[in-house]
Amino acid sequence: MFDGQQEYLVEMRGISKAFGPNRVLRDVSLCLRPGSVHALMGENGAGKSTLMKILAGVHKRDKGLIRMNGVDLNLPSPREALSAGISTVFQELSLLPNLTIAENMFLGREPQTRTGAPDRRRMRAETAAALAELDLKLDPDQLVSTLTIAERQFVEIAHGIKADASVLILDEPTAALNAADVEVLNRSIRNLRAKGRVIVYISHRMDEIFGICDEVTVLKDGQYVGTRAIADVTPDQLIAMMVGRELADLFPARAGNLAQPVLELRGFKAAPKARAFDLTLHQGEILGLAGLEGQGQQRIMRALIGRHPVFGGSLHLHGQALKFPNRANGIRSMARLGLGFVPEDRKEEGLMLGLSVAANLVIGLHAEKPAVAPARALRDVVQRMSDALRIKTASPATPVGALSGGNQQKVLLGRYLAQGLKVLVIEEPTRGVDIGAKSEIYGLLRDFTNAGGAVLVTSRETVELIGLCDRLAIVHGDTVVAEMPAGQATEHGILAAALTTEGVAA
Amino acid sequence: MIAFLRSGFSTRRSRNGLWGVPLVIVVLLVAVLTLATEQFATRENLFNLVAQAMPLLIAAIGQLFVIIVGGLDLSVGSVISFSTAILSLDAPAVVLIPAVFVLAGLVGLINGLVITRLNVHPIIATLAMQYILLGITRILRPVSGGDIPQIIISAVQGSFLGLPMPVFWGVIAIGLAAKLLYGTRFGLHLFGIGGGVAAGMEDAARNFGIRVDRNIVLAYVACSLFAALAGVFLAGRIVSGDPNVGLLFELDAITAAAIGGTQLSGGVGSLHGTVLGAVILALLANGMNMANISPFVQTAIKGGLLLAIVGLQSRKKMGL
Numbered sequence: 003m004f005d006g007q008q009e010y011l012v013e014m015r016g017i018s019k020a021f022g023p024n025r026v027l028r029d030v031s032l033c034l035r036p037g038s039v040h041a042l043m044g045e046n047g048a049g050k051s052t053l054m055k056i057l058a059g060v061h062k063r064d065k066g067l068i069r070m071n072g073v074d075l076n077l078p079s080p081r082e083a084l085s086a087g088i089s090t091v092f093q094e095l096s097l098l099p100n101l102t103i104a105e106n107m108f109l110g111r112e113p114q115t116r117t118g119a120p121d122r123r124r125m126r127a128e129t130a131a132a133l134a135e136l137d138l139k140l141d142p143d144q145l146v147s148t149l150t151i152a153e154r155q156f157v158e159i160a161h162g163i164k165a166d167a168s169v170l171i172l173d174e175p176t177a178a179l180n181a182a183d184v185e186v187l188n189r190s191i192r193n194l195r196a197k198g199r200v201i202v203y204i205s206h207r208m209d210e211i212f213g214i215c216d217e218v219t220v221l222k223d224g225q226y227v228g229t230r231a232i233a234d235v236t237p238d239q240l241i242a243m244m245v246g247r248e249l250a251d252l253f254p255a256r257a258g259n260l261a262q263p264v265l266e267l268r269g270f271k272a273a274p275k276a277r278a279f280d281l282t283l284h285q286g287e288i289l290g291l292a293g294l295e296g297q298g299q300q301r302i303m304r305a306l307i308g309r310h311p312v313f314g315g316s317l318h319l320h321g322q323a324l325k326f327p328n329r330a331n332g333i334r335s336m337a338r339l340g341l342g343f344v345p346e347d348r349k350e351e352g353l354m355l356g357l358s359v360a361a362n363l364v365i366g367l368h369a370e371k372p373a374v375a376p377a378r379a380l381r382d383v384v385q386r387m388s389d390a391l392r393i394k395t396a397s398p399a400t401p402v403g404a405l406s407g408g409n410q411q412k413v414l415l416g417r418y419l420a421q422g423l424k425v426l427v428i429e430e431p432t433r434g435v436d437i438g439a440k441s442e443i444y445g446l447l448r449d450f451t452n453a454g455g456a457v458l459v460t461s462r463e464t465v466e467l468i469g470l471c472d473r474l475a476i477v478h479g480d481t482v483v484a485e486m487p488a489g490q491a492t493e494h495g496i497l498a499a500a501l502t503t504e505g506v507a508a
Numbered sequence: 509m510i511a512f513l514r515s516g517f518s519t520r521r522s523r524n525g526l527w528g529v530p531l532v533i534v535v536l537l538v539a540v541l542t543l544a545t546e547q548f549a550t551r552e553n554l555f556n557l558v559a560q561a562m563p564l565l566i567a568a569i570g571q572l573f574v575i576i577v578g579g580l581d582l583s584v585g586s587v588i589s590f591s592t593a594i595l596s597l598d599a600p601a602v603v604l605i606p607a608v609f610v611l612a613g614l615v616g617l618i619n620g621l622v623i624t625r626l627n628v629h630p631i632i633a634t635l636a637m638q639y640i641l642l643g644i645t646r647i648l649r650p651v652s653g654g655d656i657p658q659i660i661i662s663a664v665q666g667s668f669l670g671l672p673m674p675v676f677w678g679v680i681a682i683g684l685a686a687k688l689l690y691g692t693r694f695g696l697h698l699f700g701i702g703g704g705v706a707a708g709m710e711d712a713a714r715n716f717g718i719r720v721d722r723n724i725v726l727a728y729v730a731c732s733l734f735a736a737l738a739g740v741f742l743a744g745r746i747v748s749g750d751p752n753v754g755l756l757f758e759l760d761a762i763t764a765a766a767i768g769g770t771q772l773s774g775g776v777g778s779l780h781g782t783v784l785g786a787v788i789l790a791l792l793a794n795g796m797n798m799a800n801i802s803p804f805v806q807t808a809i810k811g812g813l814l815l816a817i818v819g820l821q822s823r824k825k826m827g828l
Contacts (some may be wrong), residue, residue, distance in 0.1 A: 016710075053575040081717040096712045100523040100703035110717035112693050119691040148520050233783060339727055 011200050012057070012088075012169055019052055019064035026052045030066075030226045032219055034169065037198040039191060041211045041232070044221035045328050045464065045493075050204050050223060053221070054171050057202075058090040059083030064435075065485055070169075084110070089167035091158045091175055094174065099147035104129040106146055107161050126147040131159045137186050152178045162192060170194060171202045175231060176210060181429075206294050208237045208501055220244055223328055238494075245464075245493035251467035253441075254448040256489060260284035264425055264456045265306075265320070265341070270315030272301045276480035283425070288457040290471035290488065292464055293500045299460040300346070303427050307343040308332020319425070337370065342418040346429035354415045355403030357415055359395050360384040362402045366417040366443030387416040391446060408432075408439025415446060426450065428459045432466065444470050466491045516769075519776075521698060525769025527781030529817055534784055537791045540621075546796050553794070558645050559745065561673040561790030563588070563738040566677070568756050568764035569779065570683045570734025573727040575765050576689075576698045578705035578774025579630040582734040583594055583619060584761055586641035587612055588754030591739025593645045596654025596749025606655060608736050615641065616732030620725030634728075638758070645751045652750040656743045664744025677741055681734065685779050688730065692800060704773030716789045740776050763810065788813070 012034040021029040034040050042050045055061045057068065059077040068075045070086060076085045094208045097106045105127040112120040126474055129142035138156055146154060155178045162170050172191075176184050177473050191201055191214055201213055201270075212232060213217065220227040220243040227243050265283040276298065283289050291299040298436045304310040304318070310326035333343055345351035353362050364380045383396050391412040393404055402413055411432065417425055431447065432440040447457055448469065461467050467474060469489040476499045484499045515521040516528025541548040546570035567584050574581045591608045599607075615637060622633040666673050689695035697718050714720045734758075742753055762772075768785030770777030789810065796806045 058715075060711070070517055080715045090715075092715070096709060096715055098703040098709075098716075098775075099707050101700055104715075105696060105700070107714075117691065118693075120693055145523065147518065317793050365624040380694065406719065457702070460620070492644055 009033060011071065013067070013069045013103070014053070014057065015067045015069075017053065017056060017068075018064050019049075019056060019061060020064060020218045025224060027056075027063075027224045030221060030227075030261055032202075033229070034200045034202065035217070036168075036200060037195055038216040039195055039201045039203055039214055041215040042202055042221070043211065043216040043218055043240060043244060045205075045228075046408045047243070048219055048221040051173055054090065054173055054202065054204065057083065057088060057090070058092075058171060059088070060090075081110075084165065084167070087166075087168040089165035089169065089333045090171040090173070091162040092173055095177070097146045097154055097158060097161070100145065102143050102145055103140060103149075104142035106157065107132065107142075107164055111165075128159075128164070128264045132164045133157075135163075136178055136190060148414075152180075152183065155179060155341070156183065159187060163194065168221070169197055169202070171204075173204045174206070175203075176205060176207065184210065207503070208240070209341060211240075212237065234398075241494050241497055245497070254445050257288070257448075257451060257472050260263055260287050263288075264319070265458065266318040268316045268318075270302070270305075270317075271313040271480075272298050272305055272310070273480040274313050276313070280484040281475055281482055283456050283458050285454060285456055286312070286451050287473065288459060288471045290474045291458070291460045291468035291477050291482075292467045292491075292496050294476040294482075294497075297478045299477045300429060301480060302477065303343075303458065303460060305455045306341070307336050309343075334369070337366070337421065337423065340424040342421060342423040342426050343364075344414060344418055344426060344428040344431070347434065348401075348414050348433075353402050353410060354402055357386070358392065358399045360398035360404050361406070362413050363387050363398075363416050363420060366421045370421070383420050384415055387420050390419070391416045392442065406439070408435040411435050411439065411443060412446075415443065419446075419450065421437040424454070425456050425458070428457060430461055431459055431470075432461070433464075440466075453507055464496055468493065468496075485494070516781075523703070523776045524778035525776045525781055526814040526820060527769040527778050527784060529820060530768050530781060530784035530788055533620060533788055533817075534791065537788065537795065541677060541791065541798070543794045543814060545795075547798055548795065555672045555674075557790055557794050558671065558678065559673075560664050560794065561674065561786055562674045562677055563742045563745075564757065564760050564789060565783060565786035566681045566738040566741065566780050567735050568768075569681055569763040570731040570738070571761035572685070572765050572770060572777060572779065572780060572782045573689075573698065573730040574630070575762070575770050575772060576702045576774060576777055577722065577727050578702045579623065579727065580634065580762065580772070581619065581731045582631060582634040582758045583615060583637035583641060584758035585756055586638045586645065586657075587615055587735035587770075588734050588739040588757050589751050590615075590641050590645045590648075590754075591736045592656075592746070592753055593649040593654075593749040593751060595656050595660065595740065595743045596649060597652075601657035601659050601798050603759035604623060605740070608740060609733060612732040612736030613729050616729035617725060617729040619732065620728035623728070624724050634758075642751070649749040650751075652748050656747050656749070660740060660744040661747055664741055674741070677737075678785040679781070682779065682783060685734070694723065694726065698727055699775055702776075702824070704775070706771065706773040706775040711824055739742075760789060763814050 006195065010033045014032040016029045017027055030049065030053055032053065044050050046286040052061060058065045059082050062078060068077065070319065075086055077442060101109065107129045108125045113124045115121045126142045131333045133140055136156055140153060145361055146157065159175055173249045175187060178189065194201055205211060215232050217229060217231055218240065219229040220240065222244060234243050256427065262285040263282050264285050267281040269278040270281065271278045293299060301310045305326065312326045317326055318339060327474065349355060363384050367380060367383065368377050393412050395410050402410055451457055461470065468491050469486050474486050474491050475482045475486040478497055478500045515524065515529065516531060517526065519526065531621065547553050567588065571581060571584060594608050594611065595604050597604060619634050619637055622628050623630050664673055668676060668754045700718060701720055703721055704710060739754065746753060764785035765777065765782045767770065767788055768781030770782060792810065793806060
């Protein structure tokens with residue numbers, strides 16, 4: 003059309019997407035040249051995966067334009083995306099465990115014999131060939147449920163390549179792969195690029211980005227930051243593009259001197275092959291576990307209440323040596339010792355959405371008592387917590403599910419504060435909470451520690467950890483790789499600490 | 509062959525479920541009944557056994573389709589009664605027989621649409637359908653009665669090539685189901701959908717580009733059509749329309765599938781296992797009748813067997 007050749011194979015322009023009140027993407031653009039590997043970068047929650055799921059037809063865009071070969075695309079479901087030639091390897095594993103490798107490879111586009119049956123011989127042969135191309139020695143007739151995570155990841159990649167699509171989206175394809183596997187993958191990617199395909203590559207690993215990609219687009223907080231040729235940027239410049247935002251004046255003052263250790267972990271192993279580490283939480287302190295998403299922060303936290311197995315080490319609470327709690331009654335036994343666990347997903351794990359604000363607030367107090375003890379309404383406690391936390395609700399009898407995210411989070415927090423605990427282990431203290439409520443919650447947590455409490459916290463938002471915490475422990479590969487005072491930490495520094503150690507490990 | 513038999517005892521080799529266990533039970537039951545009684549291994553009794561087993565076998569095959577996608581169909585019993593009631597109406601066979609299958613297909617269609625479009629739980633959706641259809645059936649035929657077209661009676665009670673007709677019903681039903689489940693993309697997609705449901709990845713099959721809702725609806729249609737087939741067979745046996753003849757068939761059908769190694773969470777199960785499950789129930793009834801065991805005790809034994817066999821299966825081992 004123009005000069006006989008389209009400059010871009012795929013253009014996504016002005017893409018916006020919100021989940022409920024949560025605006026995940028705002029006016030984002032992404033343009034992909036044929037025969038190129040395009041990196042998509044950004045912090046956790048920047049909107050990379052959402053953008054790719056829109057291109058894959060999994061999510062519908064609220065606004066914006068998607069054109070492929072100059073033709074507008076409407077992508078109401080994955081089926082349409084696949085038939086348009088857009089193939090995706092999702093971050094979370096999505097193979098069907100009860101089907102064989104060959105069946106997964108061809109699911110939805112099985113070749114047929116003359117009788118209309120799936121042509122299993124052809125599926126088997128082509129699958130074997132595709133696996134061989136990736137140096138995989140697997141039986142195509144093996145059930146996917148019998149594969150290791152890395153094998154599944156490779157089968158997913160083989161599936162994505164096999165689809166013969168003109169656009170291949172790889173969302174963190176190397177998360178479960180070792181260096182040798184990554185090299186095999188890169189070889190396939192180069193082959194595809196030579197054939198004029200487009201590969202979108204999402205990864206946190208700088209070495210991979212600079213090793214295989216041609217261009218990079220950076221997103222931040224759901225917005226487009228920029229697109230650069232890889233040859234024109236340095237890793238430091240990329241990190242600056244990913245994080246460079248002002249720290250809002252949201253956070254309360256930090257604690258002063260910290261002396262008294264409250265919670266001590268020694269030689270702690272959160273995974274069988276992880277390096278052991280020590281970690282100490284002091285009275286009056288907010289300690290954050292920072293790092294890239296899914297590097298073991300949650301495993302470490304949940305091991306403390308028995309929701310995740312421990313593979314070695316010792317635990318001291320208030321100087322007293324404890325056994326690691328078990329899954330069955332870990333939360334109860336730790337609560338008795340003054341340690342409370344505030345789960346990440348308040349809707350699934352934390353609150354009982356259909357029950358009233360009051361019931362959700364006092365349920366922790368009731369849980370401490372014998373099962374047949376009369377459950378008094380404890381109106382004084384409800385009143386006190388509602389006032390202290392400034393929970394905005396029509397009445398204490400309102401179902402908690404009707405409250406805003408911020409108020410729900412306050413109710414959840416109030417439950418543990420009402421129990422008079424000394425140590426709180428908190429996952430994602432402000433997930434899906436607006437900025438005003440965030441600031442209030444930070445203040446509440448600081449009040450709690452100023453009154454002698456201690457908080458261990460994780461968050462996907464690194465800015466939040468830097469602002470809220472006194473000290474940060476950087477977690478990578480299920481172990482603490484560095485500690486730093488939060489006052490001196492930067493997003494750049496944290497990312498660099500995590501990424502550098504990753505380079506060493508690989 | 510050996511490898512195939514071994515896979516019946518493993519949850520890692522295939523998604524067929526533990527169908528080796530019911531196979532062993534069938535062999536044992538046949539051996540015990542042959543040795544313990546003289547009547548069992550007679551030609552007459554064995555043919556009678558096939559005829560007794562057939563309605564449940566056909567209904568269980570239908571139930572298998574919806575269990576594979578992680579659903580359940582409690583309206584099967586009513587569809588069976590309803591079919592006998594339709595056939596007992598005063599109209600020519602060329603009208604009645606197609607009408608039975610068209611109406612049953614409609615029932616399955618409604619079940620499927622209510623489940624996929626209105627997001628009603630399969631148990632509730634099909635339970636409601638069970639009541640609705642039972643009511644309609646009782647309006648049509650309040651008590652047992654009416655005449656069944658002669659062609660159906662002949663097709664059930666006659667014989668062909670020296671074999672009683674029920675044998676051919678079994679061959680046709682099993683052959684049809686085998687083609688649908690193992691010889692079409694539809695069957696593979698049903699397993700894929702169910703595997704996703706069982707593994708907590710409802711969107712997985714959709715992400716592969718499978719038309720999930722449409723396939724689920726078709727599974728319920730298949731279930732109702734097999735139930736109607738069972739109803740037509742029963743009508744030929746009892747030679748009348750009966751509003752209660754299908755009672756509890758849906759639960760026996762689920763029992764047969766479960767004994768045959770089919771996982772109610774979806775994605776795991778097999779046609780041969782389900783057939784074996786139905787055969788076990790028939791053998792038990794047949795054998796215990798010969799041994800003069802009270803039907804009440806028989807029912808209790810059926811429950812105990814179901815619990816014992818399903819208890820053997822570990823869902824976690826399957827990675828589901």
